[in-house]
Amino acid sequence: MSGVEHSDVIVVGAGTAGLAAASALVRAGKSVTVLERKPYVGGRAYSYEHPALGETVDSQHVLLGCCTNLIELCEQAGTAKKIRWYDEQTFLEPNGNASTIVTSDLPAPFHFAPSFLSMSMLGWKDKVGLARGLMDFFRGYPAEDTESVEHWLKRTKQTELSIRHFWGPIVMATLNDRLSHCSTRYAGKVFHELFVKSSIGGRLGIPTVPLSEFYAAEARMIEAFGGTVRLRSSVEGLVQERDGRWRANTADGAYMADAIILALPFEQTQKLLPAVRMNEEYARGYEEAKDDLELKMARQIHSPYTSILLWYDREITDLDHAWLLDTTIEWFFHKSRIRRYAREKGSYVEVVIAGSRAQLGMTREEILSSALRELEMFFPEVRRAKLVKSGVLKEARATFSVTTGLDQFRPKQTTEWPGLFLAGDWTATEWPSTMEGGVRSGRLAAGAVVGDAMRFMAPETPASGLMRWLSRE
Template identity: 60%
Template structure:
């Protein structure tokens, strides 16, 4: 998603010397993943759609940029899983499926260099990873027994209630210290971008049910093989092919009912009108746009209360360019360190050997790093990285960069579900999209696509119309899983 430039009053003023554009069926404010998904779905259904985006590019938080000093394209790595059916469906429609590199195993690395592999085998779900799990040297038999007992609680699904923290669940289920460090922590912190205390069991359970238990297909790891702006460019092209009028550098400054049963949208010196508006802006900007809308004081107060409970969580990435390959791996989960993930982007993108190696190290839930200087972050990360990959000490580090994203995701804190808003609002013709809305998913690209499609469904009066079918449960999970 992407935010749009705000105004002090938060409301459009029809007329008032503005240039009035042609009327649309729907205006989508925000050209991030959620906005693009909503616009494309509505245009597929035959609606006349205008998409307004304040930046000169689409993608919102899922973007890449040319680093001015390094002459390199930089982004924060995003991944998908096989269970992310809506973003994969959108990728298929946009003709970008081949831009995703798929992997069927996870490599867990200890600082000693010892490797544990998690991969699917011949056994049916939910036992498809059992053999590799039993062989994993990163865990003792006692650790594995505790993990197996914990995973068994997610066989039939995950809690519908999100009030319990994952920290409380770990204690309640008697998880061992090493099971927490070497299994639960890297998966949950990496997937939900927060500490156990600030993650609900519902969404942690969803991660394990969908990616470890329900099917082998659902747990496959997909990594974009192109910089994010390049990766998502076909989605914008697809939306335009469906008839969406994409207007860049067109931030939404205010919205208001226009008295004709429709809406006016103020962007710069232009007034746009539409029967419906989808706000696919981030939650901070959405609050600004909603604050002064006419309507029920109680209803507006309830909706605005949502934003007091949405908390942004940071991710810090360290980018390293070496003169040679120093990892021999495309990706890995790093244990007992501040770094959760390694992505060898040069290998994922299939660079020629002579071009050298480009690596990204990911630190999730990186509040301490927000207060640290670049050099301190870089020195610490390189020191830890070289502990895992000693070959880096003999290689030449050509370039480096540190990217801090203070608002990378939102936190799925316990009890948040009661505040996440539905896509339809109390104002007829006004809808919300964004991974922070009620999607039943955490803050992910899949959650963003789902929100856009749910908003498009709400516009046409059939909320599920544009949703892709879920990956079917495999093996024994066809009878065990209660999640349809």
């Protein structure tokens, strides 16, 4: 490329945050250029051709009924029909016991009551404690993020079994970190949205196609509205020109715009910040504001995630997905069933270890053999089936952790520097590290660009049943 390309807004990064920001702005009539350093869009929600396996692989990403902005974005891009929705969830114990949570016709907040009462994975004492615990999030969730989930569980005297079979798995799956790290504010939000507020907030949605294919439609939508998406374009420096406009420099060219949105994870924002050059008018205030942002980023920590991918010569169960209790592997996705592959092709399965710090130091063989041993306990057919191929995906920087006290260190989407905006799941969204958090941050940044912060935000899931009168929100 030669010369400088001009547009109204440059978006750096084509993860969920960048795609959401760019989609909102092109739909509002702005000209937008998205610069993404990888050869595909989707960011951490990506899939790729695994050379050794000869398969397109990804770490399964799920969404929930309360992810209203992500769902709306998918509807706009035409990918909503590529999400399979489940109202039923199965919890398996290694001894063969299965408990199912399914939405009933009772009005919220009682929609899960019949399932909870019949769950064999918990005793009566556990269930009474659980009901009492959920009452804490009846009207909403805590405004402060100072208490850890571990502390809350002790304070509300939750039983050891309910922590092992309910609270722990839900927190690990949604916040991707251990109970002692996560704040009750975010766990409370999850419990309120999924189990109390409405009968649709806790529905489980699973994309039925590989993730980069899923998000490619968002990129096509941006282009259909006149935007440009440039892949393999890593931004290496940002310069604010004399007239206040911004120039983004990549290895093969320069791009100019009135505004720029950095839709990056915090560690990539941290890397790029020293390569930002302000014009003279703003240079003075820049250093101080930069120090403040750097301090905020220094408070963020990552939490890892490990996926074990398995291909069997036959179907090992007729379940599409399940929670796996009391083992290192925590979740099971039957990808060949979710994606409706022909049964004769056998089972393509993913098992997941959330918050997998211990696995970072283990070899792939160690992780695989332990996962296979554990999987047999839940699905005896695994012993008879032939494992055709397998892979282990370790993501050391999968998510940021919603540690206690983090909220004050999540920056807003507007910055001290005119025309420079931040997005990314880690910025202030009131959501944990999720695709919905990414989309919200992108839409908030797009709103800030047009001077109307909430303009692009979808409405929250409405409270249903009795919660229409009882919910605070």
